[in-house]
Each structure stands twice: as C-alpha cells, then as structure tokens.
Amino acid sequence: MPQLTELWVDRTDIRTTKIVNSTIPDLTDGEVLVTIDKFGLTANNVSYAVSGDFIGYWKYYPADDNWGKVPVWGCANVVESKCADIPVGDRLWGFFPMANSTVLRPGKVTDKNFIDDTDHRKELPALYNAYSRTKAEPEVLQTMENERCLLFPLFATSYVLYDYLLDNNFFGADQILIGSASSKTGFGLAHLLQQDKNVSAKVVGITSKGNTDFVKRLNCCDDIVVYGDEDSIDRNVPAAYIDMSGDVRLTKALHMLLEDNLVESAMVGASHWEDGGKAGVLPGAKPKFFFAPGQIAKRDQEWGPGVMWQKAMMASAGIAQAVKDEMTVDWTTNVDDLATLWIQLLDNQIPASRGLMVSLVH
Numbered sequence: 001m002p003q004l005t006e007l008w009v010d011r012t013d014i015r016t017t018k019i020v021n022s023t024i025p026d027l028t029d030g031e032v033l034v035t036i037d038k039f040g041l042t043a044n045n046v047s048y049a050v051s052g053d054f055i056g057y058w059k060y061y062p063a064d065d066n067w068g069k070v071p072v073w074g075c076a077n078v079v080e081s082k083c084a085d086i087p088v089g090d091r092l093w094g095f096f097p098m099a100n101s102t103v104l105r106p107g108k109v110t111d112k113n114f115i116d117d118t119d120h121r122k123e124l125p126a127l128y129n130a131y132s133r134t135k136a137e138p139e140v141l142q143t144m145e146n147e148r149c150l151l152f153p154l155f156a157t158s159y160v161l162y163d164y165l166l167d168n169n170f171f172g173a174d175q176i177l178i179g180s181a182s183s184k185t186g187f188g189l190a191h192l193l194q195q196d197k198n199v200s201a202k203v204v205g206i207t208s209k210g211n212t213d214f215v216k217r218l219n220c221c222d223d224i225v226v227y228g229d230e231d232s233i234d235r236n237v238p239a240a241y242i243d244m245s246g247d248v249r250l251t252k253a254l255h256m257l258l259e260d261n262l263v264e265s266a267m268v269g270a271s272h273w274e275d276g277g278k279a280g281v282l283p284g285a286k287p288k289f290f291f292a293p294g295q296i297a298k299r300d301q302e303w304g305p306g307v308m309w310q311k312a313m314m315a316s317a318g319i320a321q322a323v324k325d326e327m328t329v330d331w332t333t334n335v336d337d338l339a340t341l342w343i344q345l346l347d348n349q350i351p352a353s354r355g356l357m358v359s360l361v362h
C-alpha cells in the first residue's frame, strides 16, 4: 500500500524537523492525486520558511499545530483523478510540499495550466497557485525539468530584477552591487547584465571567501568583493545595491561607504537568514523590499499578459545553459537524508556550485 511521506518543519524553530508517514487520502470529486518525483532545494526555500508567517508560505500546505510544510518547486505526475479536465498521466510543474505526493484541486483549467482551487489557497498569491501542464509546452522546456525545479524560479527573478533596472535607467547608477553574488538569483542577474551589450554599468559581485572562486569561474562580474572588504568599492561612482543576502551589516557598510551615491537599495532576499535585523536610518536611497509581482504586473499592462513571464522563462533557459558546466546536480533520494540536507542548507554547508535535487518517489 503506497504511503504519503512528508518532511515537516517546526515553524517556531526551523532547525527542528519531523518525518511524517501516513496513508494517502481518498480523493473527493474535483481532486487529483499527484506523485512528486522531483523538486529542487535552495536558500529560497529557507527564506520561504523564515518568512512563512509574515508572507504566508506556510498556508499553501498547512500542517498540524506548530508544524509547517515548506513549499518547493517540483514536477509531478497525476496518478489518480476525480477531475474531468485533468487526466491521469498529466505532467505538472509548480509549488509542492517536501513530500512524495499530494492532492490538488484543479480550477480554471486550460491546455497550458490550472489554478489550485482548494479553499484555503484562494486568497494566496496566484503565482504560487498555478500549475503548468508541461506536456503542452515547447519541447525545449520539457527537456529542462531539473533546471526548472532548481534554477528557473530564481533566474526568473534575476530577469525581473534586470528588467527593473533597465526600466528605471539603473536609477542613474554606473555600478550594480550584488549581495550574495554566488546565489542563483544573484549570479543570474550578473549574467544578464553582463550579456547585454547596451549595459555599461559595472557589475560588482559581493560574496563570501569560500564562494569567490565559483563566482570567478562564472565570469559574470567585473569585480568580486569578499564580505568585509567593501571599502574596496569605488565610493565616487553612483551605485545600485541589489541584495540577496539580507545581511544587515553589509547593508549598513555599503550605505555608510557610498552615502548619497547609493542611488537604489533593493532588498530581494535573505540567504544570510540569521544575520538580518533593523538597519535604522542610513545615508543614500532608502532600502525597500523588491516586489517581483509588481514589476511583472507593470509589464503585463505594457507588453500584454504573460509576455514578461515568457521572456523570463527564455532568459532562464539561456542562463541555465551558460552555467551548466560550473554546477553539479546532486540527488537526495530518501527522507532521512533530506532532513540532514535541510540542516546543511540552514547552516551554509552547501557550496554554491552544488545544485540540490530531491526525489522521494521510488
């Protein structure tokens, strides 16, 4: 008898996990059962957990008491269906729990995708409720499933950030400072800026000593600065800071160094999830949260619905192709090892060059 296996995380202490085995629930009318045969794991998933209460990521797949299910980007097969519009055998890409299976309730079904219409998800951002039906997609995307799980959700954000900078004439900056430059979101942005012959701004990647060689090998930054050496950045050149680290020390150091020459300060991520905090009043542009759906909505108005997302997917495929020789893909295939991996991710023990894929389906 197949079992449902999930990894739950304590919402009050994300280092505590528990493996939960249970029977697969019977479907009710309108539902489908899917087996999640692959998903990616990155610092982004840690951020989902850290901001789970604040932004609502725990609400996608609720668990009991103080427990939560961290969402991940993965691929799944429909193995049982009580939904007339979604047949057994359909292949999906979207937001899943860290598990071997789950139940979805497809709504607004088109050839290309559907929205999960489960009651508790109705109020949540649509981006994460949409499931692509990948058999209807271009073949090139179908051959890039691992990249889609591991890289595309991050590179899509890199593309939105790149577009945001272009759209705002770089806020007048002549250098773009990227915090946590070895992160996929970070080096994806660096890559897009450097590939664009019309971009004259210098790309400065800021990273840890241990990840410097990786960023060098990617060859997407004009300069690489190690944490603590920020004084080597030219304070006389107007700069935009795009921060994937969330490290308050770094934010303060850059604002104090560049003062009014820091013309944009965008808080995108918190890969240094234990080093956050209030920065207080700082010289230069006021740090503000970067809201990717805001820029996407703007472009949907200007370019037509879905055009930006399409461009982001194509850009993601390009970056994935460009970096493939510098990254390994390591598979974890049982839930005990996944629990260990989760802790390693929290403790920054995963080198930037190591891509983590998981499959709990055997």
Ligand SMILES: NC(=O)c1ccc[n+]([C@@H]2O[C@H](COP(=O)([O-])OP(=O)(O)OC[C@H]3O[C@@H](n4cnc5c(N)ncnc54)[C@H](OP(=O)(O)O)[C@@H]3O)[C@@H](O)[C@H]2O)c1
Binding pocket: 041, 042, 043, 044, 045, 047, 048, 153, 154, 157, 179, 180, 181, 182, 183, 184, 185, 186, 206, 207, 208, 211, 244, 245, 268, 269, 270, 271, 272, 273, 290, 291, 292, 345, 346, 347, 348, 349, 350, 351, 352
């Ligand atoms: N706002 C949005 O829409 C949005 C969208 C996508 C991603 N993001 C955010 O961007 C950040 C990066 O995500 P990603 O998935 O691209 O990351 P990733 O590829 O997994 O990043 C790995 C890098 O993050 C740093 N890092 C990871 N864990 C760490 C830890 N425990 N302590 C200190 N540093 C650690 C290290 O870089 P360094 O040594 O270079 O610091 C590491 O090489 C996340 O916070 C994510 O949530 C935000």
